Amino acid sequence: MAIAVQRSATGKGAGTRAAILDHAVDLASAEGLEGLTIGRLAAELKMSKSGLFAHFGSKQDLQLATVEAAARRFRSAVVDPALGAPDGSQRLRAMADSYLTYLDGRAYSGGCFWAATSAEYDDRPGPVRDAIAAALDGWLAELERQATIASAADPGRLAFELYAVVMAANSRYRLSADRAAFDHARAVVDRLLGELPG
Numbered sequence: 001m002a003i004a005v006q007r008s009a010t011g012k013g014a015g016t017r018a019a020i021l022d023h024a025v026d027l028a029s030a031e032g033l034e035g036l037t038i039g040r041l042a043a044e045l046k047m048s049k050s051g052l053f054a055h056f057g058s059k060q061d062l063q064l065a066t067v068e069a070a071a072r073r074f075r076s077a078v079v080d081p082a083l084g085a086p087d088g089s090q091r092l093r094a095m096a097d098s099y100l101t102y103l104d105g106r107a108y109s110g111g112c113f114w115a116a117t118s119a120e121y122d123d124r125p126g127p128v129r130d131a132i133a134a135a136l137d138g139w140l141a142e143l144e145r146q147a148t149i150a151s152a153a154d155p156g157r158l159a160f161e162l163y164a165v166v167m168a169a170n171s172r173y174r175l176s177a178d179r180a181a182f183d184h185a186r187a188v189v190d191r192l193l194g195e196l197p198g
Contacts, residue, residue, distance in 0.1 A: 017055045020045060021069035024062065028070070030110025032120045033063045033128060060127065067131040070113045074135075077102045079142070088150035089196045092143065096162055096189045103170050104182045111174040114139075115167055139163070151197045161192055 023045060024036055037059060042052045056062040082094035103112055110116055114136060121129040143159035152158040169185035172178070 016047075017065075018069075020047075020052065020055060021065055022073075024066040025070045025073060025113055026110070028063075028066055028110075029113040029116050033066060033117055034120065036062055036066060038062060063128045064131055067117070067128065067135065070117075071135045074114070074139075088146060089193050092146045092150060092158075092162065093189065093193055095143070095146070096166065096193075097186070099166050100169060100182050100185055100189075103166070103173070104179060112167070112170040115170050150193075158192060162189065165189060165192075 020041060024041060027041075027044075028036055038052050038056065039049055041047075041062075042049045045052070056065060078095060078098040081098045082091055085091045085094035114132070117132050118136060121132050140159050140163055143162055144155045147155035147158040165185045165188045169181045172181035
């Protein structure tokens with residue numbers, strides 16, 4: 001996923017930038033991307049505003065970099081662990097399980113980053129919305145690709161259903177703190193994937 005305006009950083013600067021973005025992803029999952037400001041992050045990370053500003057030229061640059069950092073975290077925690085499973089239904093099951101485990105393990109302080117930011121930006125045109133949409137489109141496209149390999153009758157619908165059940169589990173858990181939401185979601189995933197041919 002290509003996201004504009006990245007400032008190059010090496011060595012200590014790259015480590016500092018990564019730490020800033022890690023905190024920004026957690027903060028955005030709880031309070032949204034609009035809550036991210038250079039001043040707030042500087043205060044919470046005990047940095048100077050000018051030091052933090054050196055990594056991000058504007059609030060929008062910070063937001064875009066945060067979306068990209070969230071995408072990297074998602075790939076590392078959800079997609080990469082599933083790559084050992086064969087393409088098709090087994091890969092779909094592995095990705096769904098990785099995602100549910102990730103959310104159940106409180107990967108983000110405020111729940112799913114993608115659920116929070118897509119709700120925040122769904123009606124706000126601009127580069128940040130486009131970056132969030134591109135990341136989610138990429139995830140759904142991979143689910144649909146795997147559903148096609150698995151010979152699903154309607155790969156697009158299966159991809160949507162898998163996405164929807166994980167988002168529902170996240171939402172229900174965030175509101176109720178009842179981990180049964182993840183068990184219910186896994187049962188739905190089992191049912192959906194059990195309907196695939198072969």
